[in-house]
Amino acid sequence: MSEDANWLVHDHRKYDAALDECELAAGAQEWKAAIALFKEFVKDLELHMRMEDEVLYPLFAQETGDPEGEIELLTDEHENIARLLQDLAIIIKTKNFDHFEDSLHPLHRIMNEHNVHEEAAFRRLGSDSLLMRRDEIMARLKAV
Numbered sequence: 001m002s003e004d005a006n007w008l009v010h011d012h013r014k015y016d017a018a019l020d021e022c023e024l025a026a027g028a029q030e031w032k033a034a035i036a037l038f039k040e041f042v043k044d045l046e047l048h049m050r051m052e053d054e055v056l057y058p059l060f061a062q063e064t065g066d067p068e069g070e071i072e073l074l075t076d077e078h079e080n081i082a083r084l085l086q087d088l089a090i091i092i093k094t095k096n097f098d099h100f101e102d103s104l105h106p107l108h109r110i111m112n113e114h115n116v117h118e119e120a121a122f123r124r125l126g127s128d129s130l131l132m133r134r135d136e137i138m139a140r141l142k143a144v
């Protein structure tokens with residue numbers, strides 16, 4: 001990834017670490033901490049996905065015409081992730097670690113696959129004209 005395109009990758013590593021931390025707390029039966037960590041994670045990730053859905057994806061679609069339908073695919077992946085987050089928000093309240101872990105792992109895997117996919121798409125689609133509008137785009141992201 002070139003330095004210039006880094007601003008588009010933003011927080012993916014952070015979410016990976018947040019899920020690990022949540023799993024650790026749940027594994028130690030520290031459910032209060034696990035639930036707080038999970039809630040924080042969901043709030044952050046939902047905002048992240050909204051910034052992409054509302055600002056970045058439309059920009060890329062507009063810029064490139066999205067000939068291979070990648071933005072549509074990424075949007076579908078967001079919907080999948082959102083569904084799994086909803087399920088997990090219910091499951092975590094049962095405080096059953098095996099059940100929680102069985103549901104957490106697919107979310108973690110699907111989220112990481114989405115991030116790899118998204119970073120590759122952004123790298124391929126990221127054009128100079130978008131980089132030149134970096135400040136304007138950052139301001140729009142902050143406004144979400």
Ligand SMILES: [Fe+2]
Binds near residue numbers: 049074078114118
């Ligand atoms: Fe995304």
Ligand SMILES: [Fe+2]
Binds near residue numbers: 012
């Ligand atoms: Fe992302």
